[in-house]
Amino acid sequence: MDKTPAKPYTPEEGGHRRIRSFVLRQGRFTPAQQRAFDLLWPRFGLDYLGEPRDYDAAFGRHAKRVLEIGFGNGEALRYAASRDHDRDYIGIEVHAPGVGRLLNALAEDGSDHVRVYHYDAVEVLSHEIADGSLDEIRIYFPDPWHKKRHNKRRLVQPEFAQLLVRKLALDGRLHLATDWQDYAEQMWDVLDATRGLRNRAGARGAVPRPDWRPQTHFETRGQRLGHGVWDLLYDRAERA
Numbered sequence: 001m002d003k004t005p006a007k008p009y010t011p012e013e014g015g016h017r018r019i020r021s022f023v024l025r026q027g028r029f030t031p032a033q034q035r036a037f038d039l040l041w042p043r044f045g046l047d048y049l050g051e052p053r054d055y056d057a058a059f060g061r062h063a064k065r066v067l068e069i070g071f072g073n074g075e076a077l078r079y080a081a082s083r084d085h086d087r088d089y090i091g092i093e094v095h096a097p098g099v100g101r102l103l104n105a106l107a108e109d110g111s112d113h114v115r116v117y118h119y120d121a122v123e124v125l126s127h128e129i130a131d132g133s134l135d136e137i138r139i140y141f142p143d144p145w146h147k148k149r150h151n152k153r154r155l156v157q158p159e160f161a162q163l164l165v166r167k168l169a170l171d172g173r174l175h176l177a178t179d180w181q182d183y184a185e186q187m188w189d190v191l192d193a194t195r196g197l198r199n200r201a202g203a204r205g206a207v208p209r210p211d212w213r214p215q216t217h218f219e220t221r222g223q224r225l226g227h228g229v230w231d232l233l234y235d236r237a238e239r240a
Helices: 031-044 055-059 075-082 096-109 121-127 148-153 158-167 181-191 217-224
Strands: 065-069 088-092 114-117 134-140 168-178 197-199 230-236
Touching: 031 096, 031 114, 055 088, 055 114, 065 075, 075 088, 075 096, 075 134, 096 114, 121 158, 134 158, 158 168, 158 181, 168 181, 181 197, 181 230
Parallel strands: 065 088, 065 134, 088 114, 134 168
Antiparallel strands: 168 230, 197 230
């Protein structure tokens, strides 16, 4: 079963370029990941509809919601959800093997308060998630597009930041992490200037890694080599 999105994301609409959160990648499935899509997608998966989603119906309850954009192999999402059953978790990822791996992990944990999309995050945010409905948004180690000529492809741009603010509830939280200092600098440039966000550490400030974000093996190895990691924490402070 191939979970290619029903409507491919197109960056051109109305004659101008739109933000694109990720490059859609299928990758190579292991048999276990393929079985996850075949058997577990009906339990944990959300097919993109392109219209406002009733998440109370999707989860079978009313609760605060946390969104993780680009969850990769699902390590951080699995960790957080297994320790926080009071809130519902929504994950978005375009890399199909990572989605399959997380589906298996959720089934193993019995984490029925998690739902996942295999789709583009900008489209989901724009069309399926109501304004002011998220308690928290997490974006961990987004693609840094490290070549200078590619920096414009980075996810964290002014237009996208304004979209995030709209989706957060008042007093909601935005948490980002990156291991590229240049990208951290861009995040500060954009987010510190975005109306409706307040940097918890002050202007151009970062916080120690919060206990709800696990330290990855890659991150641990990088720190041994002297690489930095920056956690940026913003509160939704006022109406935009």
